[in-house]
Amino acid sequence: MGLMSEVRLTWEALLDLVYPPGLSCMVCKGKLDKGSAYGICTVCLKEISFIENKRWLQAAYTTGDGRGIRMFSAVAYRGEAKKLIYALKYKHNTYLSREMAEIMKDFLSGETIDFDLIIPVPLYNKKKRRRGFNQAALLAKYLGIKTGVEVAHTNLIRTRNTRIMHQLSRLDRRENVRAAFRLKKPENISGRSILIIDDILTTGATIEECGKVLYEAGAEAVTAMTFARGMLEKE
Ligand SMILES: [Zn+2]
Numbered sequence: 001m002g003l004m005s006e007v008r009l010t011w012e013a014l015l016d017l018v019y020p021p022g023l024s025c026m027v028c029k030g031k032l033d034k035g036s037a038y039g040i041c042t043v044c045l046k047e048i049s050f051i052e053n054k055r056w057l058q059a060a061y062t063t064g065d066g067r068g069i070r071m072f073s074a075v076a077y078r079g080e081a082k083k084l085i086y087a088l089k090y091k092h093n094t095y096l097s098r099e100m101a102e103i104m105k106d107f108l109s110g111e112t113i114d115f116d117l118i119i120p121v122p123l124y125n126k127k128k129r130r131r132g133f134n135q136a137a138l139l140a141k142y143l144g145i146k147t148g149v150e151v152a153h154t155n156l157i158r159t160r161n162t163r164i165m166h167q168l169s170r171l172d173r174r175e176n177v178r179a180a181f182r183l184k185k186p187e188n189i190s191g192r193s194i195l196i197i198d199d200i201l202t203t204g205a206t207i208e209e210c211g212k213v214l215y216e217a218g219a220e221a222v223t224a225m226t227f228a229r230g231m232l233e234k235e
Pocket of ligand 1: 025026027028029030040041042043044045
C-alpha cells in the first residue's frame with residue numbers, strides 16, 4: 001500500500017470519530033426510540049423501503065462461459081434512504097457509512113453469495129480530491145470490517161473522468177464508462193470471488209464495466225452490492 005492511500009485511510013478513520021453513534025437518529029436527529037435500528041428511529045425506518053432478498057438485477061455482460069454479474073441492493077433510492085446518501089456524499093457525514101454498511105451486511109447474510117474480496121467502485125482521482133473521500137470505499141471498508149473479508153482499496157482505478165451520469169441516456173451511460181477502469185495488479189484478481197461495492201445502482205453501466213475488467217483479469221465470480229438502487233416504475 002502506497003503512502004497516499006495510507007494517509008487517506010487514516011483521514012477516513014479520523015472522520016469517523018466526528019460523530020458519536022447511538023445517541024440520536026441519523027436521519028432526523030430525533031431521539032432514538034425502542035424500535036430503532038441502524039441508528040435510525042422508528043419513524044424514519046418506516047420511510048425506508050428495504051428491498052426483499054433474492055431480488056437482483058442482472059448486468060448485460062456475461063463471460064464466454066456464461067458467468068454474469070448479479071447486482072443486489074439493500075434499499076430503494078427514495079425517501080429517507082435518498083437523504084442518507086445525500087448527507088454522506090455532499091454533507092460529508094461520513095459516519096453514516098458505518099450504519100449503511102450494517103444494513104448491507106444484514107441483507108447479504110440472507111443471501112448465498114460467496115465472496116472473498118471486496119472492491120469499491122473507484123472515483124476519478126480529481127473528484128476524490130475535491131470531495132476528500134470515496135463513499136463507496138467507506139461502505140466497502142466497513143463491510144470488510146463487519147464480514148472479515150479482505151478489501152482491495154487501490155487495485156481497481158478509474159483512468160479517466162466520466163460525465164455526470166444522470167444527464168445521459170441509457171446508451172450514452174454505457175459509452176461514458178467504457179474503458180474507464182483498469183486494474184493496477186490484475187494478477188491479484190485471478191481466481192477470486194469478488195463483491196463490487198457502490199452507493200447507488202442506476203442503470204448498472206458502471207458496475208458492469210468494473211465487472212468486465214475483473215472477469216477479464218481472471219476473477220472466478222463477480223457480484224455487486226449497492227446500498228440503494230433507483231427503482232423501475234413498475235416496482
Ligand atoms: Zn428519525
